[in-house]
Amino acid sequence: MxxxxxxxxxxxxxxxxxxxxxxxxxxxxxxxxxxxPAPVAAPPEVPAEPPTAQVPDTxxxxxxxxxxxxxxxxxxxxxxxxxxxxxxxxxxxxxxxxxxxxxxxxxxxxxxxxxxxxxxxxxxxxxxxxxxxxxxxxxxxxxxxxxxxxxxxxxxxxxxxxxxxxxxxxxxxxxxxxxxxxxxxxxxxxxxxxxxxxxxxxxxxxxxxxxxxxxxxxxxxxxxxxxxxxxELFEGEPPLPPPARPTPLEWRMFEAIGQPLPTLTLPLAYAHAELRDSSGWKAQLDAAERLTRAGVLDPNRLLGLYTLQRPAASGGVWDRASAIQALDRAVTDGDARAAAQALPMAWSAMTGAELEVAFARMYAPQLLALPMTGSAAQMAARLGLLTGRLDGVGTLNASSEPKDRFLTAIATGSPANAPTVDGLSRAIAAGFSSDPVPPEADELLSQQRRGEALLLAMTMLSRGAQGDLQGVTEGISTLRALGLEPAARRVALQLMILDRRG
Known part of the structure; x- marks a missing residue:
């Protein structure tokens, strides 16, 4: 131009x-x-034509x-x-x-x-x-x-x-x-x-x-x-003050003038910009963890970054990379003993970052295929449940821990009559009983407003994840009333295995 x-x-x-x-x-x-667009003047009025039957615009x-x-x-x-x-x-x-x-x-x-x-x-x-x-x-x-x-x-x-x-x-x-x-x-x-x-x-x-x-x-x-x-006209002048809430266009321009703005304090969408090869490994890892935690990035992309090179420091994301690399070597080699030793540290590291389900998707199939025993086998079985796999149900059902047996009951569809272990498990069991759904959800369902009933159930369960046990019961019962039994089980398993309270 x-x-x-x-x-x-x-x-x-x-x-x-x-x-x-x-x-x-x-x-x-x-x-x-x-x-x-700028407003356009209305055309002169013309005599109205007789109305005709029309199909409304889709x-x-x-x-x-x-x-x-x-x-x-x-x-x-x-x-x-x-x-x-x-x-x-x-x-x-x-x-x-x-x-x-x-x-x-x-x-x-x-x-x-x-x-x-x-x-x-x-x-x-x-x-x-x-x-x-x-x-x-x-x-x-x-x-x-x-x-x-x-x-x-x-x-x-x-x-x-x-x-x-x-x-x-x-x-x-x-x-x-x-x-x-x-x-x-x-x-x-x-x-x-x-x-x-x-x-x-x-x-x-x-x-x-x-x-x-x-x-x-x-x-x-x-x-x-x-x-x-x-x-070049502004060489030697002080940097521009960064905007409090930069737009993506401003973010790109600041990057172009040599004043890149960190994305950690910006809305989550900006983290995608740090996944480019031009970003440093640490910035890529931080961004990938944020996006994976939010459920919008394939866990395998995070795994690829964790194993990209050897960490040169310790603490935080570096410890997670080290723990994942140790487990990855063991799993790749098919070494059950080494995997059993590396698994607890990797699980602990990923739990601290609330990346447990992503971790399960990375490694549950391989871990369940290894001949591990004891606590390592139980941990692998729980990882399997987080991904919907039932390979390790037998291991959990034979466990001496009541919580593992309750997890088995959820996974196999019979938690309503299973022995409970605490207030959360009792709230979950109640949600799988024949009790009616809460009145607000029942009204939405009676009006065929199923999507709004689902949004209500999610709100209830979100409160439940923060400790509202009534929300757990009502949310699970509403999901089941909507015919979303598999989703209700996934939510119940994650409530029991993950700790999102507090």
């Missing part, structure tokens, strides 16, 4: 920017990469999903007669990242193919609440895939797509989309960034100078963009 083209584009964009809209999302870190966005009912266990008529606005609000408030089993349920809700609520229009209230929840929990790849299948092309969809691209390192593709769709009304920072990404730095400078002359960039953006376009 040449200078003349840049000037023409600048003048076309200026009117729309004067009335730029407020942020369209409750997520306060999204870039203001696009703005609402609310395409709300039905978009990645997982079929067979994959999720959720019906297509998940939302029923519920209010789109109420459902969207409940999705936004949905608890996440307590138990991995609850996170799995949450992801099923967010990614499920369903019919739209019966009152849904075409604005996609439920769709955008699902998409923004995915962004909030750091599920960027899933959010991008949901955008892809939805076919959403409006500005508020691209705004999210642009930020996902910035954090995943695919911004060139997003900039191509922006170049091909000027109706998206890109803001000056986004346009300048994309123009520079194509290598036309002179055109980007022209756009910036035009924006400065029109007073359409604030002082902070001006300072950052100016350094981004010509860092």
């Amino acid at each position: 040449g200078t003349r083209h840049a000037l023409a584009l600048t003048m076309c964009l200026a009117p729309g920017l004067a009335g730029a809209e407020a942020p369209m999302s409750a997520i306060d870190w999204l870039s203001r990469s696009v703005t609402a 609310p395409v966005l709300d039905v978009a999903g990645l997982l079929t009912p067979r994959q999720t266990g959720l019906p297509r008529e998940l939302w029923g007669a519920g209010s789109s606005r109420v459902i969207a609000e409940k999705i936004t408030a949905m608890p996440v990242n307590t138990l991995p089993a609850l996170h799995e349920l949450a992801m099923n809700v967010l990614l499920a193919e369903t019919h739209a609520p019966r009152d849904a229009g075409t604005e996609g209230l439920v769709f955008f609440s699902r998409l923004d929840k995915l962004l909030a929990v750091g599920a960027l790849e899933q959010a991008q895939a949901l955008l892809d299948v939805s076919g959403a092309v409006e500005a508020k969809a691209f705004r999210r797509q642009f930020d996902i691209a910035l954090l995943l390192g695919t911004e060139d593709q997003a900039c191509e989309t922006l170049e091909a769709a000027p109706q998206l009304a890109p803001t000056y920072p986004a346009r300048i960034y994309c123009t520079a990404r194509t290598g036309d730095w002179s055109a980007a400078v022209v756009v910036l100078h035009s924006a400065q002359a029109l007073g359409l960039v604030d002082a902070e953006d001006d300072a950052l963009i100016s350094r981004f376009l010509d860092p």
Whole structure:
């Protein structure tokens, strides 16, 4: 794009920017990469034609999903007669990242193919609440895939797509989309960034100078963009103060001017940017642990980083890497004795980081295949239960520990009549009894608002994971009333094996 083209584009964009809209999302870190189109005058009135019967527009966005009912266990008529606005609000408030089993349920809700609520229009209230929840929990790849299948092309969809691209390192593709769709009304920072990404730095400078002359960039953006376009002009000057809540676009520009912003204190989605090869091993490990803990990164990617090289220090993530490497060597060699020695230390390290289920997915099959005995065999059996494997049930059932026998009862579907060991196990057993579901859940079920009943059950169980035993009972009974017996068992097993209280 040449200078003349840049000037023409600048003048076309200026009117729309004067009335730029407020942020369209409750997520306060999204870039203001696009703005609402300028209002268009209404056409002259014409005589109304007689009404004709029409099929209402299909609310395409709300039905978009990645997982079929067979994959999720959720019906297509998940939302029923519920209010789109109420459902969207409940999705936004949905608890996440307590138990991995609850996170799995949450992801099923967010990614499920369903019919739209019966009152849904075409604005996609439920769709955008699902998409923004995915962004909030750091599920960027899933959010991008949901955008892809939805076919959403409006500005508020691209705004999210642009930020996902910035954090995943695919911004060139997003900039191509922006170049091909000027109706998206890109803001000056986004346009300048994309123009520079194509290598036309002179055109980007022209756009910036035009924006400065029109007073359409604030002082902070001006300072950052100016350094981004010509860092040599500012050599020897003090660094720019980092923004309290940087957008992905600001984060990328700060990185480009040699002032990378740490992601540990930023929203979880930013951790994806640290997974690039250009980041140091420690930064990659920290980011991978955060994302794996949140349930949005394949545990095998974390395993690959743990075993990438030999730790050069101790403490924290280095100790976890060392413990995993010791166990990995034993498992790779098929050495049951060495695995039995390494397993307790690895389990302790991963428990301290709340990565137990990811650890189980890494190693449960291999450990269950080794001829271990005693406490090591019991630990391997518990890891198997965390992944849904029953290979070690016989070992646990023969254990002298009552807790192991109760775990076996949960896994085999008979906890209601099994001997309990504490208040938590009694609450779980009650949830698997024939007692009715709580009144609030029963009312939702009677109104065919199954999705809202599921969100309520997850809220109850989230409280239960923090010590609310009534929430445990009511949440499990509601899951079972929804026909989600396997999910109820996974939640119960994780409540017993993992400690998320306090």
